[in-house]
Amino acid sequence: MIPPLSARVGHDAAVRRMQSISEQLADVQEQISTGKKMARPGDDPVAFARAATLRRADRGADVQRRAIDAATARLSASEVAIAAIADLAARAKELALAGRNGTLNAGDRKVLALEVRELLAAARGLAEARDADGQALFAGVSPAPTYASDAEGLAAWAGLGHPPEIAVIGRRIAAGVNGPDVFGTTAPPPAATATPVPPAATPPAARARNLFDSLAHLADTLEEQRADFFDPAIDEAIAAMDGHIDRLASAQAILGARTARLDAETGRLDTAELALNSDLSKLQDTDMAEAIARLDRLSVVLEAAQASFARVSRLSLWDDIR
Numbered sequence: 484m485i486p487p488l489s490a491r492v493g494h495d496a497a498v499r500r501m502q503s504i505s506e507q508l509a510d511v512q513e514q515i516s517t518g519k520k521m522a523r524p525g526d527d528p529v530a531f532a533r534a535a536t537l538r539r540a541d542r543g544a545d546v547q548r549r550a551i552d553a554a555t556a557r558l559s560a561s562e563v564a565i566a567a568i569a570d571l572a573a574r575a576k577e578l579a580l581a582g583r584n585g586t587l588n589a590g591d592r593k594v595l596a597l598e599v600r601e602l603l604a605a606a607r608g609l610a611e612a613r614d615a616d617g618q619a620l621f622a623g624v625s626p627a628p629t630y631a632s633d634a635e636g637l638a639a640w641a642g643l644g645h646p647p648e649i650a651v652i653g654r655r656i657a658a659g660v661n662g663p664d665v666f667g668t669t670a671p672p673p674a675a676t677a678t679p680v681p682p683a684a685t686p687p688a689a690r691a692r693n694l695f696d697s698l699a700h701l702a703d704t705l706e707e708q709r710a711d712f713f714d715p716a717i718d719e720a721i722a723a724m725d726g727h728i729d730r731l732a733s734a735q736a737i738l739g740a741r742t743a744r745l746d747a748e749t750g751r752l753d754t755a756e757l758a759l760n761s762d763l764s765k766l767q768d769t770d771m772a773e774a775i776a777r778l779d780r781l782s783v784v785l786e787a788a789q790a791s792f793a794r795v796s797r798l799s800l801w802d803d804i805r
Contacts, residue, residue, distance in 0.1 A: 537759055544752050544759070551752075554649040554658035555745050557614045561659050562738040564612040564620060568666075568694070569731040571602045571609075575698055576724040578602075582705045583717050589708060596705035603698040607638070610662060610695070618647075621662040629662050630695065637669050638695035651748045656741050665734040666694040667727060686712045689719045694731075697723040 578595045581587070587595075610629050612620045622629040622642035633639040646659035670691040692700055697720065704716040 541756065541759055544756055548749065548752055550649050551651075551745050551749055553616075554647070554656070555742060555749075557618075557620065557647070557658045558738050558742045558745070560612065560614050561620045562735060562742070564609045565665060565731055565734050565738070568606050568609050569728065569735070571606050572694065572724060572727050572731060575599055575602050575701060576721065576728065578705075579701055579717060579721045579724055583721070592705040596702045599698055599702040599705060603695060603702065606698060607695055610666065620659055621665060623661050638693060638699075640668075640693075649745070651744070652751075656744055658741075660734055660737065663693070665731065667691070667697075667730060669693045669696045686715050689715075692723060694727045697727060 578599055582592050582595045607630065610621055611627055613627065614620055619625065619627040619629050619642070622640075623644040623646055625641065625643035628641055630638045631641045640662045642662055646657045646661060648655045648657050668691065672690065673688050700716070701720040701724070704713060704720050707713040707716060
């Protein structure tokens with residue numbers, strides 16, 4: 484016999500109700516097993532879109548952090564190289580002061596000159612230092628070498644442009660310094676004038692020199708045999724070394740300040756990442772206590788619905804037999 488229409492409607496409604504509870508139960512079981520509340524965008528479109536936005540922000544922060552790490556490594560390498568060159572410059576000044584001592588003879592000063600030339604070679608080598616990517620630290624965006632000898636035999640900067648920069652909030656920070664900013668520049672010789680050429684017995688006019696040319700000039704001065712040439716030249720060399728030591732100290736301070744700024748930016752990114760991960764966890768991670776409680780509740784409801792449906796629909800075989 485075909486059941487009445489009202490009975491069939493009730494039967495279908497009960498089946499749909501149990502099917503809905505079963506689906507909810509399966510969803511909760513999946514959330515517990517995966518640890519995620521959202522498996523598909525349709526589970527919660529608003530939350531899913533918000534989570535996608537947070538994940539994009541997290542990926543952007545990772546890219547920024549890697550750039551900061553690379554810039555910090557370059558700044559640290561530059562600071563180490565400059566600190567080593569500053570030690571060489573300080574030693575060169577000590578040798579210049581020692582060479583100024585009138586008790587030394589020409590042979591003693593020649594020994595000092597040999598050490599100065601060794602300091603020059605070491606300083607030129609450190610000026611060619613590179614970062615972890617093989618890029619010259621003091622050549623801007625130009626490949627090595629950083630310095631090359633010009634037609635006069637002087638050390639000329641062979642770099643190009645400015646050091647790489649990294650963008651942080653509110654400003655751009657250079658990840659390094661150029662050679663001329665750290666080691667100074669050599670001025671061209673005084674321009675020729677209409678006055679007669681000075682006699683050979685007149686010491687040459689003082690001129691600005693970069694660190695490497697100043698070291699070479701100091702070595703040449705220590706080997707100078709003429710007293711009237713030696714005295715003004717050694718005073719010039721000592722003054723030049725004082726200037727280079729001050730410039731190197733300023734460069735170290737600049738690099739240290741930039742490193743500190745990047746460290747602060749890294750700290751800000753870390754704090755922002757913690758907040759972002761917390762928000763992302765609230766959106767997509769399963770609250771295990773709540774999910775387990777919901778699983779138990781749905782299981783009880785489903786069992787009760789199945790039992791009620793069986794009694795109401797008289798689906799028992801024994802009932803049919805009776």
